[in-house]
Amino acid sequence: MLTKYKGYLIDLDGTMYLGTDIIPGAPEFIDRLNAANIPYLFVTNNSSRTPKQVADKLVKMGIHTTPENVFTTSRATAQFIHDEKPGASVYVIGEDGILEALTDKGLEVVTHENPDYVVTGIDRGITYEKLAGACLSVRNGARFISTNGDIAIPTERGFLPGNGSLTSVVTVSTETQPVFIGKPEPVIMEQALAVLGTTKEETIMVGDYYDTDIRAGIGIGIDTLLVYTGVTQPDHLDRYEIKPTHTSQNLNEWPI
Amino acid sequence: MLTKYKGYLIDLDGTMYLGTDIIPGAPEFIDRLNAANIPYLFVTNNSSRTPKQVADKLVKMGIHTTPENVFTTSRATAQFIHDEKPGASVYVIGEDGILEALTDKGLEVVTHENPDYVVTGIDRGITYEKLAGACLSVRNGARFISTNGDIAIPTERGFLPGNGSLTSVVTVSTETQPVFIGKPEPVIMEQALAVLGTTKEETIMVGDYYDTDIRAGIGIGIDTLLVYTGVTQPDHLDRYEIKPTHTSQNLNEWPI
Structure with a gap:
């Protein structure tokens, strides 16, 4: 039995796309979140692109999203300095x-x-x-x-x-x-969670790379979903003491 | 009583000059080595200049030397690769x-x-x-x-x-x-010693910086002279277990 999460933090590279190729199931996953009115943020360590540039790339790939759903490490860095x-x-x-x-x-x-x-x-x-x-x-x-x-x-x-x-x-x-500031550090994650507006218990981090995505989720105490569409593969998990809360071959298999 | 050394390996920055300023006693020290026919090599971690460029700078500062007396880490690097x-x-x-x-x-x-x-x-x-x-x-x-x-x-x-x-x-x-390749590693020092042609017992390393020059000399088992004209000062020596063989305020005080 899977918990029904009320908020999603989602990695991009290896989770939504690989380089210039969309990952099968990714557009449908975002469509399902949109249809269910479940808030989500793409949480990315890419500091070179603006949220609009990131959203434009995603839209061109067939993912229906907007700049408001993109939380970059640049945004987190600016917020961190502004707060100080x-x-x-x-x-x-x-x-x-x-x-x-x-x-x-x-x-x-x-x-x-x-x-x-x-x-x-x-x-x-x-x-x-x-x-x-x-x-x-x-x-x-x-x-x-x-x-x-x-x-x-x-x-x-x-x-x-x-x-x-x-x-x-x-x-x-x-x-x-x-x-x-970026994943797996807690700074970007805590900020993204605050923007998303859901509690830690209600929120899940979705990503393909244990060392950044899953570690980031574990670091702030939220559930995690590791998808095997990018870096980390099933046999790699042996080396990690703390396992992801969930794993999935791809996002098509994941019931929201 | 000081040993009479038959070969000298000598640092440049902080020992012969500081930036664009000659260090008092340095030209006279080289003149004394030349007069006594004692072979020496300048051993430098600067990889950007050719031996001729280095010698030209020294001559302009009043140090009577030639490119053949300049042993750069670039020369050591090329030799190292050639040997392999x-x-x-x-x-x-x-x-x-x-x-x-x-x-x-x-x-x-x-x-x-x-x-x-x-x-x-x-x-x-x-x-x-x-x-x-x-x-x-x-x-x-x-x-x-x-x-x-x-x-x-x-x-x-x-x-x-x-x-x-x-x-x-x-x-x-x-x-x-x-x-x-460069100081304090042994590669550049062993090569310089081979070019100089003196034995380890006969040779001394002269420099101003414990962490590179003195450590380099100690590393290949030769005597060392720390001059207080650059980075390392007398009170810094407390932190090092192995002391330089000799110390000197400047090279004027050093009898060759």
């Missing part, structure tokens, strides 16, 4: 998604080396000068935040450097650990 | 010094992602694409070499990211540790 210091100055390594999220929240994106915060997100336009400015800022006392610790990004070329590896330049050079 | 696999293909992140050293040694610098080796050296022109190629190459099985693990470079702007921090992008993303 409204209007703070922020030195940023990153792309559109994080820049828009910070300015939307009234934070000041600066290029000088005495900011209140340094934020690192994936940046395919990374330069030595950007890294130097981040290191100097952290040495000058800026609080160091990283959107996520993902070490690699799966692409058609293979695994490319993820934000966690770019962040390590600043971590190693300044000998200062950042606060990580 | 002559003519090997190498994917490089780095500047002039490492590129010249590798090609001089008959190694093939390539840009594709199936090389025999990946080498990372300081690269002020670093890009995401360069890092991506290095990560893909290491994942494809290339042997991963780093010219040095220096986490920061002292400049007039402050401490900028060193090669050890850039290297960490590949280390973290591929979960693969590199072989480090």
Whole structure:
């Protein structure tokens, strides 16, 4: 007997799509949630895209959703800084998604080396000068935040450097650990839950990757559903002491 | 009573100069070595400059030396790879010094992602694409070499990211540790000693920084002279179990 959950937090890559391919059952799953009026949020560690860019991609793939259902680590990062210091100055390594999220929240994106915060997100336009400015800022006392610790990004070329590896330049050079915001950290999850408006008992985290998605759900004490459509496969679970609450071959098999 | 050493391995930054300023006593020290016909090599973790570029800088500062007396980590890296696999293909992140050293040694610098080796050296022109190629190459099985693990470079702007921090992008993303060549690792020191041609008992390592220079000397079992003209100061020595063989306020005080 499955519990009927009243709110869903849902991963994207490996759960809704793989690269540019939709995962069978994913559009129907979202349609069923929509039809049942069950609130959900896509919770993603991707800091480079804005919620609108993410929603546009999903809609093109046949998933009926809107930007309001997309909760990015950039949004969580901006909220985290705003909660600590409204209007703070922020030195940023990153792309559109994080820049828009910070300015939307009234934070000041600066290029000088005495900011209140340094934020690192994936940046395919990374330069030595950007890294130097981040290191100097952290040495000058800026609080160091990283959107996520993902070490690699799966692409058609293979695994490319993820934000966690770019962040390590600043971590190693300044000998200062950042606060990580994205999954599996609790920051993004607690914020997403607050936006969703359901209680922990009523909410479930759905994802394909134990180390980020399932760990994130377990970390804030909510139920989890591991779908075998991405990274983590059944035989991998042996190595984890705490199992997901539920597992499923795909989302077609999951009764909401 | 001091031993009379027959060969000298000598650090540069903090020992011969500080940024663009010569350290008092340094030119006279080299003049005394030259006059006494005592062989020496400058042993430097700087992978960006060629031996000629380094010697030119020293000569301009009033130090009478030649490129033959400059032993860079780039030269050591090229020798290390040549010893393992002559003519090997190498994917490089780095500047002039490492590129010249590798090609001089008959190694093939390539840009594709199936090389025999990946080498990372300081690269002020670093890009995401360069890092991506290095990560893909290491994942494809290339042997991963780093010219040095220096986490920061002292400049007039402050401490900028060193090669050890850039290297960490590949280390973290591929979960693969590199072989480090530069001080305090033994690779560069053993090679320099072989070039110098003196025995371990006859040779001394001179430097200003315990963690690289002195540790490097101790690591290969030679005597060490710590000069207090750079990073490590007398009160820092409390934290180290193994002390330098000798210490000196500056090189004027050191009888060769």
